[in-house]
Amino acid sequence: xxxxxxxxxxxxxxxxxxxxxxxxxxxxxxxxxxxxxxxxxxxxxxxxxxxxxxxxxxxxxxxxxxxxxxxxxxxxxxxxxxxxxxxxxxxxxxxxxxxxxxxxx
Amino acid sequence: xxxxxxxxxxxxxxxxxxxxxxxxxxxxxxxxxxxxxxxxxxxxxxxxxxxxxxxxxxxxxxxxxxxxxxxxxxxxxxxxxxxxxxxxxxxxxxxxxxxxxxxxxxxxxxxxxxxxxxxxxxxxxxxxxxxxxxxxxxxxxxxxxxxxxxxxxxxxxxxxxxxxxxxxxxxxxxxxxxxxxxxxxxxxxxxxxxxxxxxxxxxxxxxxxxxxxxxxxxxxxxxxxxxxxxxxxxxxxxxxxxxxxxxxxxxxxxxxxxxxxxxxxxxxxxxxxxxxxxxxxxxxxxxxxxxxxxxxxxxxxxxxxxxxxxxxxxxxxxxxxxxxxxxxxxxxxxxxxxxxxxxxxxxxxxxxxxxxxxxxxxxxxxxxxxxxxxxxxxxxxxxxxxxxxxxxxxxxxxxxxxxxxxxxxxxxxxxxxxxxx
Numbered sequence: 131x132x133x134x135x136x137x138x139x140x141x142x143x144x145x146x147x148x149x150x151x152x153x154x155x156x157x158x159x160x161x162x163x164x165x166x167x168x169x170x171x172x173x174x175x176x177x178x179x180x181x182x183x184x185x186x187x188x189x190x191x192x193x194x195x196x197x198x199x200x201x202x203x204x205x206x207x208x209x210x211x212x213x214x215x216x217x218x219x220x221x222x223x224x225x226x227x228x229x230x231x232x233x234x235x
Numbered sequence: 236x237x238x239x240x241x242x243x244x245x246x247x248x249x250x251x252x253x254x255x256x257x258x259x260x261x262x263x264x265x266x267x268x269x270x271x272x273x274x275x276x277x278x279x280x281x282x283x284x285x286x287x288x289x290x291x292x293x294x295x296x297x298x299x300x301x302x303x304x305x306x307x308x309x310x311x312x313x314x315x316x317x318x319x320x321x322x323x324x325x326x327x328x329x330x331x332x333x334x335x336x337x338x339x340x341x342x343x344x345x346x347x348x349x350x351x352x353x354x355x356x357x358x359x360x361x362x363x364x365x366x367x368x369x370x371x372x373x374x375x376x377x378x379x380x381x382x383x384x385x386x387x388x389x390x391x392x393x394x395x396x397x398x399x400x401x402x403x404x405x406x407x408x409x410x411x412x413x414x415x416x417x418x419x420x421x422x423x424x425x426x427x428x429x430x431x432x433x434x435x436x437x438x439x440x441x442x443x444x445x446x447x448x449x450x451x452x453x454x455x456x457x458x459x460x461x462x463x464x465x466x467x468x469x470x471x472x473x474x475x476x477x478x479x480x481x482x483x484x485x486x487x488x489x490x491x492x493x494x495x496x497x498x499x500x501x502x503x504x505x506x507x508x509x510x511x512x513x514x515x516x517x518x519x520x521x522x523x524x525x526x527x528x529x530x531x532x533x534x535x536x537x538x539x540x541x542x543x544x545x546x547x548x549x550x551x552x553x554x555x556x557x558x559x560x561x562x563x564x565x566x567x568x569x570x571x572x573x574x575x576x577x578x579x580x581x582x583x584x585x586x587x588x589x590x591x592x593x594x595x596x597x598x599x600x601x602x603x604x605x606x607x608x609x610x611x612x613x614x615x616x617x618x619x620x621x622x623x624x625x626x627x628x629x630x631x632x633x634x635x636x637x638x639x640x641x642x643x644x645x646x647x648x649x650x651x652x653x654x655x656x
Contacts, residue, residue, distance in 0.1 A: 135284065136239035140352040142280065145247050147342040149273075151335045152254040158331030161322075164263055164314055168270055168305060172254060175277050175297075178289075186284040188356040191582050194286050195591050198583065201289075201296055202598045206605035208301050212308045213609035219312050228323040 142183035146176035163225040250276035274298040285578040358438035362396040368447040371556035374411035387411040404434040447480035463547040472517040473542035484509040492524040520544040535565040546570035
């Protein structure tokens, strides 16, 4: 098992929480669909950071492997999500989510 | 404050600042560039946390491939300034910010009160393997606390490392039951074991037990190999450890023989008494001829012993039954891999191709599905538009036909048109 980390894991987790919240705020307040999508990426990253930090604390490599899978799934998600955005833009001529309320009751 | 802590706080401020700039900038291209800065900061944290492989993945896949895709779509759609028009849901922004503030207070409370930094990992279970070096004995089944734990261990063979819960085990070695044959349960019939031993297993240790000695009076020797399996500084070396398992013997030396001249070279182990285990010796990888020497006599030899890098090997000096006679021999136990450096690409790769093989395959299938999905999504759009156009032209043709019929029948045109609709 490696030496104890030079910086306390708690600092990494606090930073993760802050960055995650900023991603949440981005999803809630931005109206450009691409910006919302980027904010989701911003939320995924601190989750990965927390996983790597705990992997380091535990001396277990499994946390890092989960991050590897998260990054792979994020790549797949971005490919499909951006294709969706392009398709929506072609039909509606906008990606402002306030304009896209066709399913509103 | 240590250098690491100062670096951490500088990069943390950059990460939070770039995230804030990403959220507030009106131009989506600027936001994407700020997000790249944020990803680079996270990659730096990965490096600080002994995850160099993930740091490289973060840079290449996230900051590279994914952000290029984002940039491409922003440019393709001309979406730099979209989403800045009149606001429909003005109450969402203050409410969202309020919820975020509540969330961050709760998260801080949990993190600080949970004392995350002082949590301790659960210790690993001890691991053990058994080597059969008892001359003249049959293959062995091994019962730990009266439960069959390992079966059919042949002479000169070794089991894999197995993990068991820590504790004290009373171990009996019984002759193995031949494949397919039905044998009486030695525990139920109270059979006499070939050998018995007590294993005391502490957490976070690796141990090799060597069954050796005289056929009439077997001995079980304990070799603590925790150090043997620890990370190796020089990755081209191999570790060698020797045990003198002869029942009665003067101290012996283990010597490397020079293959060209056949004379004794480097002495690996000096005067190893009977029943003792040497310290591990690191040797460069390669093929060696090793010989046990007592005084001037060559007792036994392990010839053409291949040492692979990053492996740990155990060499046992014991006896073998040769008909009625018994002579000394040297056994090299099948080597095991030394632990990899934490978070190294090798360690990640080994885990990916062993423990995580199924998720790895599933994720590759998911990527394939995502690729197909992206193509279908864009193709579907084209086919749908074609279909729409066809509906429109068919409708127009029908109206025209109705108009022509109405003109011929002198019926008022408006009625025909409404019926066509």
